[in-house]
Amino acid sequence: MKGWSIAHILIVIALLAIVPLLTASNVVLNFLTVALLIALVGQGWNVLGGYGGQYSFGHAAFFGTGAYVTAILQTRYGINAWLGFALGIAGGAMVGAVIGALTFRSGLKGSYFALVTLAFAEVLRIAASVAPVTGAGVGLLLALDLRPQAFQFQSRAPFYWIALALVAVSLIVVRLIEHSRFGAWLVAVRENEEAAKALGVDAVRVKLAAITVSAAMTAAGGAFYAQYFLFIDSGIAYGPWISIEALLAPIIGGVGTVFGPLLGALVVKTLGELAKLVTGDAPGLDLVIYGSVLILVVAFAPRGIIGVLSDLRMRWTRLRASVAGRAHG
Amino acid sequence: MAEPLLRVEHVRKRFGGVLAVSDASLTAEAGRITALIGPNGAGKTTLFSIISGFLSPDAGSVFHGVTDITGMPPHVLARRGIARTFQIAQPFAGLTVHENIAVGAHLSRRSRAAALAAAADVAGLVGLGGLLDRPASSLTTAGAKRLEVARALATGPDLLLLDEVLAGLNPAEVAAMVPMIRGIAGRGITILMIEHVMQAVMSLAEHVFVLVEGRIVAAGGPQDVAGNARVIEAYLGHGAAARLVPPI
Numbered sequence: 330m331k332g333w334s335i336a337h338i339l340i341v342i343a344l345l346a347i348v349p350l351l352t353a354s355n356v357v358l359n360f361l362t363v364a365l366l367i368a369l370v371g372q373g374w375n376v377l378g379g380y381g382g383q384y385s386f387g388h389a390a391f392f393g394t395g396a397y398v399t400a401i402l403q404t405r406y407g408i409n410a411w412l413g414f415a416l417g418i419a420g421g422a423m424v425g426a427v428i429g430a431l432t433f434r435s436g437l438k439g440s441y442f443a444l445v446t447l448a449f450a451e452v453l454r455i456a457a458s459v460a461p462v463t464g465a466g467v468g469l470l471l472a473l474d475l476r477p478q479a480f481q482f483q484s485r486a487p488f489y490w491i492a493l494a495l496v497a498v499s500l501i502v503v504r505l506i507e508h509s510r511f512g513a514w515l516v517a518v519r520e521n522e523e524a525a526k527a528l529g530v531d532a533v534r535v536k537l538a539a540i541t542v543s544a545a546m547t548a549a550g551g552a553f554y555a556q557y558f559l560f561i562d563s564g565i566a567y568g569p570w571i572s573i574e575a576l577l578a579p580i581i582g583g584v585g586t587v588f589g590p591l592l593g594a595l596v597v598k599t600l601g602e603l604a605k606l607v608t609g610d611a612p613g614l615d616l617v618i619y620g621s622v623l624i625l626v627v628a629f630a631p632r633g634i635i636g637v638l639s640d641l642r643m644r645w646t647r648l649r650a651s652v653a654g655r656a657h658g
Numbered sequence: 659m660a661e662p663l664l665r666v667e668h669v670r671k672r673f674g675g676v677l678a679v680s681d682a683s684l685t686a687e688a689g690r691i692t693a694l695i696g697p698n699g700a701g702k703t704t705l706f707s708i709i710s711g712f713l714s715p716d717a718g719s720v721f722h723g724v725t726d727i728t729g730m731p732p733h734v735l736a737r738r739g740i741a742r743t744f745q746i747a748q749p750f751a752g753l754t755v756h757e758n759i760a761v762g763a764h765l766s767r768r769s770r771a772a773a774l775a776a777a778a779d780v781a782g783l784v785g786l787g788g789l790l791d792r793p794a795s796s797l798t799t800a801g802a803k804r805l806e807v808a809r810a811l812a813t814g815p816d817l818l819l820l821d822e823v824l825a826g827l828n829p830a831e832v833a834a835m836v837p838m839i840r841g842i843a844g845r846g847i848t849i850l851m852i853e854h855v856m857q858a859v860m861s862l863a864e865h866v867f868v869l870v871e872g873r874i875v876a877a878g879g880p881q882d883v884a885g886n887a888r889v890i891e892a893y894l895g896h897g898a899a900a901r902l903v904p905p906i
Contacts, residue, residue, distance in 0.1 A: 517761040520750035529736030529765040
């Protein structure tokens with residue numbers, strides 16, 4: 330859908346910011362914080378996959394790097410959590426640039442690109458599960474230190490607002506990209522790489538920039554995760570679960586749209602919670618639901634929820650116009 | 659004589675066992691319309707792809723003005739002022755006509771607003787002014803061909819390579835496109851066009867090169883080339899020239 334402005338984004342964020350003032354329920358705030366985390370990670374995927382058309386199956390590589398960099402810096406080197414958070418984002422962006430350089434310079438596209446990104450994430454996962462610096466199989470536990478300067482809080486609300494602020498930044502960044510030359514070139518590469526090259530677009534460079542921004546956003550999600558749960562291991566940080574969440578949210582919400590990942594994350598997480606209510610805690614059931622929803626969306630609404638909404642709006646406008654026409658005629 | 663804007667010298671390109679271009683040389687003089695004709699499979703599009711940087715030649719060189727541009731990638735050539743269209747239209751299908759052209763206009767314009775404004779101007783030049791907000795995927799063949807030209811034109815080229823922009827159009831559409839191409843040349847843009855529609859070549863081109871089996875077999879004004887025995891044989895078969903052209 331076109332025409333979302335920065336003002337729209339700020340209104341949505343302002344509405345979401347009120348929630349902790351209405352409820353102190355940890356269940357609600359925890360649910361929403363995790364949904365916002367997925368929205369952030371999904372927005373990262375959306376930059377590369379939605380706008381650039383490069384479908385990654387390995388965004389865990391960036392999420393995990395963000396999480397591990399901040400966790401290792403804090404636990405082993407005593408670095409401040411906020412600085413660790415920033416360095417986690419930088420580390421994720423670097424991993425993105427390296428993976429991008431290796432894949433895009435060798436011309437990997439489509440399913441080959443997807444498979445290679447998956448392989449990178451798996452290699453990192455296995456390395457993290459044996460390397461001493463990452464805590465090997467045990468994982469890393471961040472020391473409890475409930476002070477704002479340690480990026481830890483007594484209540485859930487500050488975490489929620491920080492997650493929301495990160496999502497706000499990601500929404501604004503994506504919206505700015507959408508209306509920039511870089512965005513136009515990125516979409517051109519997605520739509521037809523050869524034609525884009527003929528028009529002067531340096532496709533490799535555009536994709537490299539996209540994967541770096543994408544990785545930085547997703548790494549921010551990883552670094553936030555470490556701070557919020559105070560524990561990571563190789564399966565959490567580099568596991569396929571986060572790669573799946575990262576692509577599911579934008580695909581269900583609407584790929585290549587500003588609000589797609591946020592909408593998709595909220596819908597997917599709500600469905601997951603509802604399913605748990607209905608069936609108890611049957612393990613793996615949320616994955617069954619994810620799979621089913623994904624099949625339905627891909628089959629019947631390839632442009633996601635945003636696509637369905639914009640179709641409905643167009644039909645409604647046409648219907649009103651024809652009714653009005655008849656009334657006058 | 660002034661340096662030609664484009665000079666192709668002894669270019670050769672092999673795909674496995676097929677020698678697509680064996681030894682092709684041609685020039686395009688600045689400000690003129692030059693045509694490259696030849697039967698199907700003669701290697702015209704391969705030669706175009708080499709000039710525009712999508713393929714590297716096995717031997718030979720391509721010069722843009724005095725600069726050797728052999729082997730430079732397409733986006734660098736586009737920035738130098740060489741724009742091409744594709745024989746099979748390659749629109750950005752998910753975008754509108756306006757957004758399609760703006761991608762080209764962005765080459766020399768960073769600002770989105772400036773690119774969109776320039777794109778609207780170019781759309782007017784090629785007769786797409788009324789279709790700006792239409793999805794590119796909804797265009798007719800003729801519309802898609804115009805869009806190809808518009809996008810290339812929006813990059814602000816000094817050399818425009820048109821790969822069969824008239825192919826697949828009906829006579830009325832061809833008649834409408836011919837003045838448009840002439841108009842582009844009138845703006846000082848040098849055009850090198852591959853074309854099968856001979857009536858258009860005859861009326862547009864000032865100089866014609868004939869490529870047959872990867873080799874330039876004839877060159878000259880459109881009338882000279884049309885009467886050339888080797889050209890007639892290439893199109894109509896061995897011995898055709900003797901039957902068609904009465905001995906003088």
